[in-house]
Amino acid sequence: MSGFKRYFSVDEALFEFKKRIQESKDFNEINTLESLNRITYENIYSRLDLPPENRSVVDGFAVRSIDVSGASPSNPIQLEIIDRISAGEKFYSTLKKDQAVEIYTGGIMPKGADCVLMAEDCVKEKEKLIVMKQCFKYQNVSRKGEDFSINDIVIKKGTLIEPFHIGALVSLGIKNIKVYRRAKVSIISTGSELKDFNDYKEGIIDSTRPMLISMVKRANLDALDLGIVKDDKDEIIKKLKEALNNSDMVVISGGTSLGNYDLVPESIEEIAKPGIVIHGIAMRPARTTGIAFNNKIPILMVSGFPVAAYISFNLFLREFIKLFYGTNLLPLPKIQGRLTKRFPNPPGIRSFVRVKVSYDNGEYIVDPLRLTGSGILSTLTRANGIMVINENSEGYDENSIVEVELTQPIEEVLNNAKNLS
Amino acid sequence: MSGFKRYFSVDEALFEFKKRIQESKDFNEINTLESLNRITYENIYSRLDLPPENRSVVDGFAVRSIDVSGASPSNPIQLEIIDRISAGEKFYSTLKKDQAVEIYTGGIMPKGADCVLMAEDCVKEKEKLIVMKQCFKYQNVSRKGEDFSINDIVIKKGTLIEPFHIGALVSLGIKNIKVYRRAKVSIISTGSELKDFNDYKEGIIDSTRPMLISMVKRANLDALDLGIVKDDKDEIIKKLKEALNNSDMVVISGGTSLGNYDLVPESIEEIAKPGIVIHGIAMRPARTTGIAFNNKIPILMVSGFPVAAYISFNLFLREFIKLFYGTNLLPLPKIQGRLTKRFPNPPGIRSFVRVKVSYDNGEYIVDPLRLTGSGILSTLTRANGIMVINENSEGYDENSIVEVELTQPIEEVLNNAKNLS
Numbered sequence: 001m002s003g004f005k006r007y008f009s010v011d012e013a014l015f016e017f018k019k020r021i022q023e024s025k026d027f028n029e030i031n032t033l034e035s036l037n038r039i040t041y042e043n044i045y046s047r048l049d050l051p052p053e054n055r056s057v058v059d060g061f062a063v064r065s066i067d068v069s070g071a072s073p074s075n076p077i078q079l080e081i082i083d084r085i086s087a088g089e090k091f092y093s094t095l096k097k098d099q100a101v102e103i104y105t106g107g108i109m110p111k112g113a114d115c116v117l118m119a120e121d122c123v124k125e126k127e128k129l130i131v132m133k134q135c136f137k138y139q140n141v142s143r144k145g146e147d148f149s150i151n152d153i154v155i156k157k158g159t160l161i162e163p164f165h166i167g168a169l170v171s172l173g174i175k176n177i178k179v180y181r182r183a184k185v186s187i188i189s190t191g192s193e194l195k196d197f198n199d200y201k202e203g204i205i206d207s208t209r210p211m212l213i214s215m216v217k218r219a220n221l222d223a224l225d226l227g228i229v230k231d232d233k234d235e236i237i238k239k240l241k242e243a244l245n246n247s248d249m250v251v252i253s254g255g256t257s258l259g260n261y262d263l264v265p266e267s268i269e270e271i272a273k274p275g276i277v278i279h280g281i282a283m284r285p286a287r288t289t290g291i292a293f294n295n296k297i298p299i300l301m302v303s304g305f306p307v308a309a310y311i312s313f314n315l316f317l318r319e320f321i322k323l324f325y326g327t328n329l330l331p332l333p334k335i336q337g338r339l340t341k342r343f344p345n346p347p348g349i350r351s352f353v354r355v356k357v358s359y360d361n362g363e364y365i366v367d368p369l370r371l372t373g374s375g376i377l378s379t380l381t382r383a384n385g386i387m388v389i390n391e392n393s394e395g396y397d398e399n400s401i402v403e404v405e406l407t408q409p410i411e412e413v414l415n416n417a418k419n420l421s
Numbered sequence: 422m423s424g425f426k427r428y429f430s431v432d433e434a435l436f437e438f439k440k441r442i443q444e445s446k447d448f449n450e451i452n453t454l455e456s457l458n459r460i461t462y463e464n465i466y467s468r469l470d471l472p473p474e475n476r477s478v479v480d481g482f483a484v485r486s487i488d489v490s491g492a493s494p495s496n497p498i499q500l501e502i503i504d505r506i507s508a509g510e511k512f513y514s515t516l517k518k519d520q521a522v523e524i525y526t527g528g529i530m531p532k533g534a535d536c537v538l539m540a541e542d543c544v545k546e547k548e549k550l551i552v553m554k555q556c557f558k559y560q561n562v563s564r565k566g567e568d569f570s571i572n573d574i575v576i577k578k579g580t581l582i583e584p585f586h587i588g589a590l591v592s593l594g595i596k597n598i599k600v601y602r603r604a605k606v607s608i609i610s611t612g613s614e615l616k617d618f619n620d621y622k623e624g625i626i627d628s629t630r631p632m633l634i635s636m637v638k639r640a641n642l643d644a645l646d647l648g649i650v651k652d653d654k655d656e657i658i659k660k661l662k663e664a665l666n667n668s669d670m671v672v673i674s675g676g677t678s679l680g681n682y683d684l685v686p687e688s689i690e691e692i693a694k695p696g697i698v699i700h701g702i703a704m705r706p707a708r709t710t711g712i713a714f715n716n717k718i719p720i721l722m723v724s725g726f727p728v729a730a731y732i733s734f735n736l737f738l739r740e741f742i743k744l745f746y747g748t749n750l751l752p753l754p755k756i757q758g759r760l761t762k763r764f765p766n767p768p769g770i771r772s773f774v775r776v777k778v779s780y781d782n783g784e785y786i787v788d789p790l791r792l793t794g795s796g797i798l799s800t801l802t803r804a805n806g807i808m809v810i811n812e813n814s815e816g817y818d819e820n821s822i823v824e825v826e827l828t829q830p831i832e833e834v835l836n837n838a839k840n841l842s
Binding site: 032033036037057086089105106142146147148152154155159160162163164165166167168170171173175191192193197200204205206207208210211212214215217218304305306307310327328329330331332333334335376377378380381406407408409410411 | 453454457458478507510526527563567568569573575576580581583584585586587588589591592594596612613614618621625626627628629631632633635636638639725726727728731748749750751752753754755756797798799801802827828829830831832
């Protein structure tokens, strides 16, 4: 029962974690309409030109730009209207000198015409069109292949599918795409004292596991709930084997420091190769975090305390997602604000400080929450941001301008918001 | 077939939209474990103290702070170890002068003890404990009710449930909570020329509707797909009635400008009260956007062009969510970067410019994509951000520092990223 011999820096820990994660080779071929929030497994190419032919992008008149050159209110030019084309319709003859065709948004450009006059720049008198404005070549025309040409990359490998990607795939008639199989993350809690939420009568409820499972779901990965295991090495080993056989990452909470009952590290060492690569990280909270691997499958040992578990899982989960899928992630929303009180940082430690951000008088105010044990979940629920203080910093003075990653919205007075834009 | 008489400013449009949206009165009572991404319908209060009693937050020895006052390596103090307490266990007698109880993380503090010495600050010799460091009152102790006290608000009304909220609810034994019924948004496309993606052989595929449906899903709302309706007033009215009977918001795309076939506005005017409140907004793209209401249900008329539809639906959907649920939203991730080329803005227009953001030499580079028709979906798929230029701006010069809302990640070179923290 003693402290760790050495704490690894957060950067060392990330380095050791990241260098062993391998990009997945598993994919699913799914319907495009079901692909939201999935990640492309390969480049997706266009098999056609979009639009497939030149089209008008306004309601107006398709003309030859040469015929209306110099047209203005003081120099109106008269053309003859010879037909009308609706969206998706086609005109089969060729526009000749001084002719115009009435055309609607999405209408296919008639042969001969090279631009579209907007309706408001002309006067239509029965079959005559009086043109008050000139029109340059391709004005108001969406050109064949302008959106996507045959063999263009529509979506790159490793892209998170957003609604506009679905729009693009649909417009190109691409019915199925290959996406990465969703990563499976097993969650195990250890501790003979823990009771499961569903059949709890008295004692300590395991709140860390439901939180970690939700974090996995929130990240659009599949969570495998492996329940609570007692402080018994054989049982821990059995559960770890089950997890390693069924998932791409394992997270085990509790029993990971160096107390008498902390059987997780020795269980891992017995069955995993290369086993534990990092144990003890110079961060606050979550200094008992450990990283192990069985081949390329990471086993993250996190604290049984929910706040510590949250902070360390969050840190490593993001890196796992990037490397497993070969993808990039949107940055977290951040703000810069003024610190309400001095916040010292112990040398060599990276601190993840829960803060409350508010908006007052044109600036953000950052108020660090009172820190006691890392079991204090209310510091996360009451906070709406995390201020990260690096290990080379001695902390910040009162009124310093600091950067905060937002974890929840900043409260607005909704009544006021309703009257503002 | 002509332009709008007047374009409303984006702020006017938002004001007219927001002032009519009413907070929902419908809720579901659901299992806490199923509540991720839902929004609380009422304040949730704690029914107990958490922790329910004082607990140790470390592995060590529970002692009376008065007994170890002044202890140091040069002034060690000797205590007698009288028992051992594991997590969740309880010690039933009272600690007396110069006594210590070995205690594990999560163990309930014995009566009489008021602090916990960490294991590494003592030497244990059989039943004797040699203390090398003093310990102040409540040090390493998580106090009763410290996380949540009875009647504390655990989660405020109007809060998006995050994984740490689930952790808190579980630890308090709260099995069910009330959350807002998910808002239902109906999506209708209009246009006789449009073909549905699923049974498309040739012609123009309706790509806007699948995109809008995905946007609704992405926002964790329920999407009702009402399909494509032909350019026929009776059919449009029938579909609008169906939508209004079944949803909290209606989005109808296409047929919303002022062309001959634009029957949507007159259909709305025939059945909805107060009907159209805004038609034509001084924004680029999406100037044909219209807002109507039937009582408190908004009907958003968006362009049939996917990019215009995306930009305007995105703008109004966020405001709808805030007011319907009485909630705040996380800000979008933003960056500031250097503009690669001059970008003029027409006076009085708010422009939503699709840009490609990259990272080079310590700064973000913002490259506006070539803008042609608002049908060009590739400007959204190729872009990773939107630069908003306000109506009072004439645009930006080359090398200006501009703000961009990110819609997709900024690409990193992943091989390099793997070797960096």
